Amino acid sequence: MSRLERSFFQEAGAPRQRAQPSGLVARTLTHRYSGWAEPVLRAIDLELLPGEIVTLLGANGSGKSTMCLLLAGVLAPSSGAVTLGGVPIEQCSQFQVQLVQQSADDNLVAPTVSEDVGYGASNRGLRGPELERRVEECLAAVGLTGFERRQVASLSGGERQRLAIAGALAVDPDFLILDEPTSAVDPITADHLLELVRSIAQAGAGVLFTTHHAAEARWADRVVVLDAGSVVESAEPRDVLYDDALLAQLGLEAPPIVQLVRELRERGVSIGGQPLTPDELWPQLCHFSS
Secondary structure, eight states: OOOOOOOOOOOTTOOSBOOOOSOEEEEEEEEOOTTOSSOSEEEEEEEEOTTOEEEEEOOTTSSHHHHHHHHTTSSOOSEEEEEETTEEGGGBOTTSEEEEOSSGGGGOOSSBHHHHHHHHHHHTTOOHHHHHHHHHHHHHHTTOTTOTTSBGGGSOHHHHHHHHHHHHHTTOOSEEEESSTTTTSOHHHHHHHHHHHHHHHHTTOEEEEEESOGGGGGGOSEEEEEETTEEEEEEOHHHHHTOHHHHHHHTOOOOHHHHHHHHHHHTTOOOOSOOOSHHHHHHHHHHHHO
């Protein structure tokens, strides 16, 4: 997939400032919904840097979706603050942080693929050939070239999820927030989506995605673990995914590769390090068999 062009064009009629994207930062973020006895999030500190992938890992009901809404500025916190480049998120351009919600249909606004991708970019002032080029570029980025005239209603779940991401990319965000992007797709499509996430980060955008599948955290640079509305760990994927006690506390299964390594070690097979993929484990097995 080709690297997306970084074109910072003028937003039509947008009074908000474009902050320098040094980081998307949450400080002591707490949120309680009206009528709820307890907060859904408690004193959360989190930072997402340009080009970084962060996985927000936690069981269902841990507060992940609320955190996404707060980071994107869609929801105002009960206390604490979210800033972008030191500027309060509510004062920043709405296009700098894009949220793709868990249900792809919640993100889709037009009947055809090209119209849907172009919707946000047209709101930023793109017209004519420039808008067409942006639509083509974003569809190519998510592997939907040739889908321009397709009806959105005819797309599969994975195609709709990629379309929602294309629409977010079309407004050239500095940060992309993906809430459970793999929840409605099969494992192969999930891996394709997470490969796309990696490519987006390599193009310079910071990406945070949420999941309750521990195995998906291996795609991240850093894993932030939520449990009952509080951050209980922030570490590299290997440290989180090999922490049996932590995963048990969360009620999450270890990735299959981690389970295999554990079983091999219990059987007396010497496995070094913390492999997270078959490619990392296989050389050690070949050495053992020889």
